[in-house]
Amino acid sequence: MNAIKMTFLFAIAGHLLCGVSDCLLTYMPGGRLRFEDMKDNQKLSAVFRDMPPRNSLLSMLLGCLAMFLFAFGYLALAYWMRAFSEPCAVLMLISTVMVLTFGMAHHVFCGMPEWLYVKLGRTEEARQLITEFFKKTSVTLVVCYFGFLVFGVSLFVPVISGWTTLPRWACVFNILPLMLAWMPTRVGGSGNWAGAIMFLGLMFLF
Numbered sequence: 001m002n003a004i005k006m007t008f009l010f011a012i013a014g015h016l017l018c019g020v021s022d023c024l025l026t027y028m029p030g031g032r033l034r035f036e037d038m039k040d041n042q043k044l045s046a047v048f049r050d051m052p053p054r055n056s057l058l059s060m061l062l063g064c065l066a067m068f069l070f071a072f073g074y075l076a077l078a079y080w081m082r083a084f085s086e087p088c089a090v091l092m093l094i095s096t097v098m099v100l101t102f103g104m105a106h107h108v109f110c111g112m113p114e115w116l117y118v119k120l121g122r123t124e125e126a127r128q129l130i131t132e133f134f135k136k137t138s139v140t141l142v143v144c145y146f147g148f149l150v151f152g153v154s155l156f157v158p159v160i161s162g163w164t165t166l167p168r169w170a171c172v173f174n175i176l177p178l179m180l181a182w183m184p185t186r187v188g189g190s191g192n193w194a195g196a197i198m199f200l201g202l203m204f205l206f
Contacts, residue, residue: 004076004206011073011199018066018107019192024059025110038131045122048114056115063107066192071100073199077155084164091154098147106140109133148191152176166205173201 026033029050037043078092113130120126152175158164160171172178178194 002206004080005203007072007076008199008203008206011070012196012203014066014069014071014073015192015195015199017062017069019196021059021062021066021107022192024055024062025114038127038134041122041124041127044117044127048118048122051114051118053115053118056111056118060108060111063111064104067100067104067107070195070199071096074099074151077202081155081158081164085158088154088158092151095147095150095154099144099151102140102147103144106137106144109137109140145191148175148179152179170202170205173198173205 028047030047033047037047074096075093078089078096081089081092113133116133117126117130120129156171156174156176159166159174160168162168175191175195175198178197179191182190182194
């Protein structure tokens, strides 16, 4: 197994681990957490009933480890792209750093409010506190997914244009179309399952 395939294995493991950590923040003993639940403390409290605070802490720690792991795959693809398009390689590198820095912050900023909400007794005051915190830190989510968008386009264009050694049909193994295809399933952690599929597909093409 060559070095780039090894990085893809790390990336697959990282995305799967990050998907699990996302599910820890989404699926509770009281049901699935939805954004609209944050407007009604009765609904929010019911969802978080019996949820152990350690779930949020575990999710934050696993998320950080996961992003460390999948960083290798994205950086390897950016390095590989240098042989075919220097501008696309630079964009892939910049967008990878965006995903990692803002994505890791976003993951912590999602886990922390849930931990605080449970620790503060799931009161209305706690709901208002975490809602304000989430709104004021949501820019990290926007920048993270913008990074995925830039990376996906920077990989898609050279492959579909035939600039690389990959066949044109390999453009389907790309975080952007896979994420768009997965989103209608409404399964938590959709971006991470898409990322795992992308690197799994690329494993057989390199």
